[in-house]
Amino acid sequence: MSGGKHSKPRRSRPGGGGGGGPRPVAGDGGRLPGPLLRRRAERHPTLVPELPFEGRAGAAVGTAGCSFAELDRRARAIAARLGTLLSPGSRVLLVYPEGPDLAGAFFGCLYAGMAAVPLVLTTPGAVHAVPRAVQRCAPDLVLTGTDGWHALDVDRNRTRVVEADGVRVGGEPVWRLATQWRPVGVLRGAPAYHCYHDDGPAGGRLEAAMCHGDLAEVMTELAQAIRLGTDEENVGWIAAVHGLEEAVWRILLPVRVTG
Known part of the structure; x- marks a missing residue:
């Protein structure tokens, strides 16, 4: 589940996890992941973000096998919907298998100024871990693309569930919601991502939040590693040391290194 094959303890960094904001990193240029995707979509709408690695059999190309414009459209639609239901923070x-729906949901949370907690499914129907995750993470809302096919075991009186994919979000067309999105001012030190580890019947663990600035720092480091010729396995190891599970760095890094 979460953590990926390279999972390691997160290295402690001054200011990480939203505790006062990340330290400045030379060359970062304020490239927070959300605003960076927006710029990529405006400048290179048809370009597909991808990683310079070969031979990952069975995986989608790059972030999700879709263009910057499509990924941005999905993110804006989800952010617009989230903004009508929840407050920033x-x-x-996120209950999805890897792919465009997970990527759009993750960036949608960043666009909305909300903290994403991915629960990455091995298959669309592998939802047995959802009740544990809801109990441990206490989310304000669950985003999923599977509820219409495999009803999630969630108390809807306590936790709202919204279905979101590339066509509809909460029953509304993505194209319409995307036009309704308005940018939310997001601070570098605001929570952006929690890594959740499902420990099976024993329960699960929710890591401290990484902020938007933390994500930008790690992406800058990983992008530099790629420029130096670091292979895929070691890029994944570096990401894991910083507390990023595999599905998340595979969403964020292609946007950082493409375009």
Whole structure:
């Protein structure tokens, strides 16, 4: 589940996890992941973000196999919907397999100024861990693309569930919601991501939040590693040391290094 094959303890960094904001990093240029995707979509709408690695059999190309413009459209639609339901800073559990729906949901949380907690499914129907994740993470909302096919075991009186994919978000067309999105001022030190580890019947663990600035720092380091010729396995190891699970760095890094 979460953590990926390279999972390691997160290295402590001054100011990380939203505790006062990240330290400045030379060359970062304020490239927070959300605003960076917006710029990529404006300048290179048809370009597909991808990683310079070969041979990951069975995986989608790059972030999600879709263009910057499509990824941005999905993110704006989800952010617009979230903005009508929750306040910035809310925690959102993402129940998806890897792919465009997970990527759009993750960036949608960043656009909305909310903290994403991915629960990455091995298959669309592998939802047995959802009740544990809801109990441990106490999300304000669950985003999923599977509820219409495999009903999630969630108490809807306590936790709202919204279905979101590339066509509709909460029953509304993505194209319409995307036009309704308005940017939210997001601070570098605001919570952006929690890594959740499912420990099976024993329960699960929710890591401290990484802020938007933390994500920008790690992406800058990983991008530099790629420029120096670091292979895929070691890029994943570096990400894990910083507390990023595999599905998340595979969403963020292609946007950082493409374009």
